[in-house]
Amino acid sequence: MAQINPDFAKELKEYGALDFNACYNCGNCTAVCSLSDKDNSFPRKMIRLSVLGLEDELQTSLDPWLCYYCGECSETCPQNTDPGELMMSLRRYLTSKYDWTGLAGKLYTSKVWEFGSIIFLAAVILVLFIFFHGPMTTELTAEGGVKLNTFAPWKQVEIGDWIMAGLLSFFLLSNIFNMYLKIIGRRKEIKIPLKLYFKEFWKVILHFATQLQFSKCNTQISNKKFELSTYWIIHLFLMTSYVIMFILIVVFLGWFQTDNIYAWWHPQRLLGYYATIGLTVGVIYFFISRLKKSQEKTKHTHVTDWTFLVLLFLSTITGILVHIFRIYGMPYPTYYMYVFHLMVLFPMLMIEVPFSKWSHLAYRPFAIYFNNVISAAKKIKK
Amino acid sequence: MKNRIGVYICHCGSNISDYVDVEKVKEIAGKEDSVVLSKTTMFACSDSVQKEIIDDIKEQKLDAIVVASCSPKLHLFTFRNVAQRAGLNPYNYIQVNVREQCSWAHSDNPPKATEKAIKLVKAGIEKAKHSQPLTPISIPSNNAVLVVGAGIAGMRAAIELAEMGTEVFLIEREYFVGGRASQWNELFSTNETGREVVSRLYNKIIKTNNITLFTGADIDSKSGGVGNFDIKIKIKPRHIKPNCKLDLENFKKAVEACPVDFDDPFNFNLTKQKAIYKNYPSEFPEIPAIDFDHCTKCGKCVKICSEIDLDQKEEIINVNVGAILLTTGSSPYEPEISEFGYKEIDNVITLQQLKRLIELREGELIYQGKKIKNVAFIYCVGSRQVLGENKYCSRYCCTSAIHTAIMLKEKYKGINNFHFTRGVRTYGKQEILYNKSSKQGDIFLQSFADSPAEVYNEKGQTFVKIKDVLTTDKQLEVKADLVVLVTGMVPRENNSINNILKVPIGRDKFYNEIHPKLRPVETVIDGVLIAGSCQAPLNITESVKSSLSAAAKVNSLISKGEIELEPTLAQIDKLLCEWCDKCTSVCPYSAIEKKEVNGKVIAEVNEANCKGCGICLPVCPTNAIQLIGYTDVEIESMIDALID
Known part of the structure; x- marks a missing residue:
C-alpha cells in the first residue's frame, strides 16, 4: 500500500512547481494532451502522484521525459495549477534523483551551491593559467595572427579536455545507469530479453539527434503549430551547433585551435561559424521568449534556466571574440579572452551536462529508448 | 333537492x-x-x-x-x-x-x-x-405565537414576528439561548463567531416589547386549534433568584466549591463541568443555572452566594396563541461505537469536538497528550448512509469540515489535512473555501459508498486507508494523529413535543412540510409551522431564510383576527351520539372532544382542528356522524347512479 507524503509538495515547489495542489481532478489537461491514451493519462497522473507525494512511482515513471511542454494543459486548467510547469519541475526533480552524487539536487534547490560551484570551477581554470600558461608573446605569425598555441599549447589544453570529457562521461553515464535501475530495475514484473536492448538502441541516437518526440506534441491551433515548429527548429539548430563545437574542442582541438588563418570557406572556419551562429541565434531566441513570456513553456523560468542560458551565451561570445582578436593580431586581448572563455566554458560543461539542464538531452532519448524496450517486452509477454 | x-x-x-x-x-x-x-x-x-x-x-x-x-x-x-x-x-x-x-x-x-x-x-x-x-367557517384567531426553540432560527423569527405586531412567546428548553450556533466559534463564509450572532439576536430580543422569553421551558400540554391554542408551559427552576445581580467573583467561588464533576455536553464531553454553570462567560441570559439532574444539593454554593435558592419549584404557565412555530433544531449525528474506530481508537473524534478543541487549545493542537500534525477528515459519517436510515446529505458538513481545516492551518503550525470524501459538496459560494483549502495543500481523496475509508491502529499508530477513485482505485494510506468524523445532522430528540403536537415526521426523522416547493414551512396540522434544521439539514443562512418565511406565513395566518376554514367537516348528531369514545381514538388531529350538553355526554367536533378526513364516520356504531359535503344521501345516490 502506498503511503501519502504531504511534505513532498514543498520539495517539488523548490524545483519550480506552482499551485499543483489546487488540482480538482477535472481531467481537462488529459483531454487536451496529445500524449494521453487509454492506458496513460497525461499529465493528470503525474499531478495526482505529486499531490500525494508518491515518490517511488514518480521516480519509476518516464512520463515527464516524454512531454515536450506544448503548454496546452496549462492554458486549459481551470484551477491554474500549471500542469506543464509541474512536468518541467518533475524533470528537474528526476534529474536530481538520477544523480547518485546528490549534487544535482543541491544545484537545483540552492543558489549558494549553484553560483558557488560556478565560481569555484572558474577559479580552478584561472589558477591553472596563472601558474602554467606559456609565454605571452606579442610576436605575430606570418599571416598576422596571434600565436595562441604558444600561450596555451593545444596539446596541454587537450589533456585537460580529455580529463574533463572523462569526468563528464563518468557522471552522465553513471546517472543514466541509475536511471536505468529506477526505470527498468524496479519493474521486476517485466523480463526483458538482452536482444531487445540492442535492437532498440538506434532510437537513442535517432532521438538525440532529432528530438522527434517533439512532433507528438501536436496541436490543433495553427499559430501554435508555427510556434512549436519554430521552437523545434531553433532547438535543433542550437543543439547540433553545440554538438559540433563539443566535438571540435574535445576530439579535434589540434585542428581547431590552430595558429593558421584559413580562407573563409575552409571547413575549420565553416564548421566554427555554423556552430557559433547556431549557438547565438538559439540563445537569443530563448532569451527573448523567456523574457517576453510569450509561450506557455517560457512563462516560468527557474533560476537554473537563466544560469544555463547566460553561461552558454558568454561561452559563445567569448569564443567569437577570441577568434576575432586572434585573426586581427591582438595578442593580449586574445590571451585574456581565451582564459575567460575557458573560465565560462568549463563550469558550464561540468555543471550543466551531468547535473543540470543539459542532461535532459541525454535523459529524453534514453527515456524513449527505455519506454520502447518496456513496451516491446510487454508485447512479447502477451 | x-x-x-x-x-x-x-x-x-x-x-x-x-x-x-x-x-x-x-x-x-x-x-x-x-x-x-x-x-x-x-x-x-x-x-x-x-x-x-x-x-x-x-x-x-x-x-x-x-x-x-x-x-x-x-x-x-x-x-x-x-x-x-x-x-x-x-x-x-x-x-x-x-x-x-x-x-x-x-x-x-x-x-x-x-x-x-x-x-x-x-x-x-x-x-x-x-x-x-x-358557507366557509370563520373562527377568531389570537394574534400571538409560540416559538419553540431559541436557537438562531427561533430568535430571528421571534424578532420578525414581533416587529410585524404579533405577540411572541419564545421558549427554550435549555437554560441559555443560542442553540447549536453558540457552540461554534468562527462560522464559515463570514468568520464571525456563533456567539456574536447569538448576542446580537438576544440583545434585540430583550429590547423588543412584545417578545416574552422563557428558558428551561417546554410544552406541557396543548388544547384548542389554529387561532386559539391553549398551551401549558412547564418551566424548570434555575435555582438562582430571578433578580440576581451577577457577582462574577462569587459565581467563580461557587463553581469552585461545587463538588460535582460530569461530562460537559457543551464541549461534547471533551471537558468536565460543575452542577452550577454557564457554558461561556458572555452566555445569555447572564444569570447562571444549576443542573438539578447532577446537583447533590450539598449546599456548599449557597454558603458562598446568597442568591442561590435550591428550593425553587417548577412552574406551569398558560398562554393562548393563534399559531405555533417549531424551530427545535438539530443535533450532530452520534456515530455508533467502532464506526470508523469511534470510541474504540483514542484519537478518533467528531468534527464538532474538533471545533470545540480548536477553541480550547491555544498555541499548539494537543489531543490525548499528543501533538497533532496529520489530521484525517472522514466525510459523510451518518449521512448518505447505504444501510442506515439517514439517506440524506446533511448539506453543511463538507463546507464546515473544509472551513475547520483552513482554521487549523491558520491557527497551528505544521498541520497536514487529508480529506477522505465521497465527493465534495461545497455548493454555491462555499466553493471558494474548497478552493482555498486545496491551494493551501490539503489533500482530497475520494471513494464511493461501497468502499468507505477504513481507520485502524497498528503498533500505536493510527492509519486511514482508502481505495482512491481519483488515483485509479489505488490503495492509499495516511498516518493520522487525529481522525475527525465529519458527522451530519439529525433532528433533536423532541419526543414530548411530537406526542403533544403530532406533527408528521418523515423517514429521515425530520418534520415534514406540506409541500417542499409550494408550502415549505407549513405542516398538515393547521396553525403549526416549522422552520430551520428541525425540518431538514440546513446551514445557518438557510435556517434563517426558512425562519423568516415561516414568520411571514404565521403573521398572514393569524394577524387578521379570524381564520376562514373549509366547511366540509365532520358533524355529530346530538340525538344519535351515545359517547362511546371510538371516534376520539381514531381521530389523527385530536379534533373530537367529550362534552356534556343538557345533561347528556356526547362527542363534539372542534372545527378548527377537524380536517374533514372522514376517518371517524365508519367507526361510529350509531351512524351519528356525517361529513358535510359528502353526506350519506349524496354518496348513496352517486353509487346508485354508477351501478344503474
Whole structure:
C-alpha cells in the first residue's frame, strides 16, 4: 500500500512547481494532451502522484521525459495549477534523483551551491593559467595572427579536455545507469530479453539527434503549430551547433585551435561559424521568449534556466571574440579572452551536462529508448 | 333537492373529445331528471365559456351546475368562483373528472371510456341534486405565537414576528439561548463567531416589547386549534433568584466549591463541568443555572452566594396563541461505537469536538497528550448512509469540515489535512473555501459508498486507508494523529413535543412540510409551522431564510383576527351520539372532544382542528356522524347512479 507524503509538495515547489495542489481532478489537461491514451493519462497522473507525494512511482515513471511542454494543459486548467510547469519541475526533480552524487539536487534547490560551484570551477581554470600558461608573446605569425598555441599549447589544453570529457562521461553515464535501475530495475514484473536492448538502441541516437518526440506534441491551433515548429527548429539548430563545437574542442582541438588563418570557406572556419551562429541565434531566441513570456513553456523560468542560458551565451561570445582578436593580431586581448572563455566554458560543461539542464538531452532519448524496450517486452509477454 | 341543473361537457381541446364521445355524453346527460341544460364546450375554463356559464345560471335560473372536465385539483376553485359570480353557492357546483379518469386512462378503448364518462356524469348529477349550500367557517384567531426553540432560527423569527405586531412567546428548553450556533466559534463564509450572532439576536430580543422569553421551558400540554391554542408551559427552576445581580467573583467561588464533576455536553464531553454553570462567560441570559439532574444539593454554593435558592419549584404557565412555530433544531449525528474506530481508537473524534478543541487549545493542537500534525477528515459519517436510515446529505458538513481545516492551518503550525470524501459538496459560494483549502495543500481523496475509508491502529499508530477513485482505485494510506468524523445532522430528540403536537415526521426523522416547493414551512396540522434544521439539514443562512418565511406565513395566518376554514367537516348528531369514545381514538388531529350538553355526554367536533378526513364516520356504531359535503344521501345516490 502506498503511503501519502504531504511534505513532498514543498520539495517539488523548490524545483519550480506552482499551485499543483489546487488540482480538482477535472481531467481537462488529459483531454487536451496529445500524449494521453487509454492506458496513460497525461499529465493528470503525474499531478495526482505529486499531490500525494508518491515518490517511488514518480521516480519509476518516464512520463515527464516524454512531454515536450506544448503548454496546452496549462492554458486549459481551470484551477491554474500549471500542469506543464509541474512536468518541467518533475524533470528537474528526476534529474536530481538520477544523480547518485546528490549534487544535482543541491544545484537545483540552492543558489549558494549553484553560483558557488560556478565560481569555484572558474577559479580552478584561472589558477591553472596563472601558474602554467606559456609565454605571452606579442610576436605575430606570418599571416598576422596571434600565436595562441604558444600561450596555451593545444596539446596541454587537450589533456585537460580529455580529463574533463572523462569526468563528464563518468557522471552522465553513471546517472543514466541509475536511471536505468529506477526505470527498468524496479519493474521486476517485466523480463526483458538482452536482444531487445540492442535492437532498440538506434532510437537513442535517432532521438538525440532529432528530438522527434517533439512532433507528438501536436496541436490543433495553427499559430501554435508555427510556434512549436519554430521552437523545434531553433532547438535543433542550437543543439547540433553545440554538438559540433563539443566535438571540435574535445576530439579535434589540434585542428581547431590552430595558429593558421584559413580562407573563409575552409571547413575549420565553416564548421566554427555554423556552430557559433547556431549557438547565438538559439540563445537569443530563448532569451527573448523567456523574457517576453510569450509561450506557455517560457512563462516560468527557474533560476537554473537563466544560469544555463547566460553561461552558454558568454561561452559563445567569448569564443567569437577570441577568434576575432586572434585573426586581427591582438595578442593580449586574445590571451585574456581565451582564459575567460575557458573560465565560462568549463563550469558550464561540468555543471550543466551531468547535473543540470543539459542532461535532459541525454535523459529524453534514453527515456524513449527505455519506454520502447518496456513496451516491446510487454508485447512479447502477451 | 336541486331541480334546475346545468351540465357542461368539456372537449379540453382534443384531450377528452379524442377518446370520449362528448356529444353522446351531452345527450344522455340532457335526458336526466332535473337537468335543464346540457352543453359541450371546447375549453370550459376559458374566459368566454366562464361568462357563458354565468349567463346560463342567471337566465335559466339554474340551482346547481356540473362540469365534466379535468381533475378538481386543477379547476375546482375556478368553477366555484364561476358559481359564486353568478350568485350561486359555490358548493352547489360539482366537478366530474373525465380527462384523467376517462380519456387519458382509457385511450386504448374509446367506447368504454365514453361509457365510464356517462356513468361518472350521472353520478355527478345525482350529487348535484343533493348538494347543500355551504358557507366557509370563520373562527377568531389570537394574534400571538409560540416559538419553540431559541436557537438562531427561533430568535430571528421571534424578532420578525414581533416587529410585524404579533405577540411572541419564545421558549427554550435549555437554560441559555443560542442553540447549536453558540457552540461554534468562527462560522464559515463570514468568520464571525456563533456567539456574536447569538448576542446580537438576544440583545434585540430583550429590547423588543412584545417578545416574552422563557428558558428551561417546554410544552406541557396543548388544547384548542389554529387561532386559539391553549398551551401549558412547564418551566424548570434555575435555582438562582430571578433578580440576581451577577457577582462574577462569587459565581467563580461557587463553581469552585461545587463538588460535582460530569461530562460537559457543551464541549461534547471533551471537558468536565460543575452542577452550577454557564457554558461561556458572555452566555445569555447572564444569570447562571444549576443542573438539578447532577446537583447533590450539598449546599456548599449557597454558603458562598446568597442568591442561590435550591428550593425553587417548577412552574406551569398558560398562554393562548393563534399559531405555533417549531424551530427545535438539530443535533450532530452520534456515530455508533467502532464506526470508523469511534470510541474504540483514542484519537478518533467528531468534527464538532474538533471545533470545540480548536477553541480550547491555544498555541499548539494537543489531543490525548499528543501533538497533532496529520489530521484525517472522514466525510459523510451518518449521512448518505447505504444501510442506515439517514439517506440524506446533511448539506453543511463538507463546507464546515473544509472551513475547520483552513482554521487549523491558520491557527497551528505544521498541520497536514487529508480529506477522505465521497465527493465534495461545497455548493454555491462555499466553493471558494474548497478552493482555498486545496491551494493551501490539503489533500482530497475520494471513494464511493461501497468502499468507505477504513481507520485502524497498528503498533500505536493510527492509519486511514482508502481505495482512491481519483488515483485509479489505488490503495492509499495516511498516518493520522487525529481522525475527525465529519458527522451530519439529525433532528433533536423532541419526543414530548411530537406526542403533544403530532406533527408528521418523515423517514429521515425530520418534520415534514406540506409541500417542499409550494408550502415549505407549513405542516398538515393547521396553525403549526416549522422552520430551520428541525425540518431538514440546513446551514445557518438557510435556517434563517426558512425562519423568516415561516414568520411571514404565521403573521398572514393569524394577524387578521379570524381564520376562514373549509366547511366540509365532520358533524355529530346530538340525538344519535351515545359517547362511546371510538371516534376520539381514531381521530389523527385530536379534533373530537367529550362534552356534556343538557345533561347528556356526547362527542363534539372542534372545527378548527377537524380536517374533514372522514376517518371517524365508519367507526361510529350509531351512524351519528356525517361529513358535510359528502353526506350519506349524496354518496348513496352517486353509487346508485354508477351501478344503474
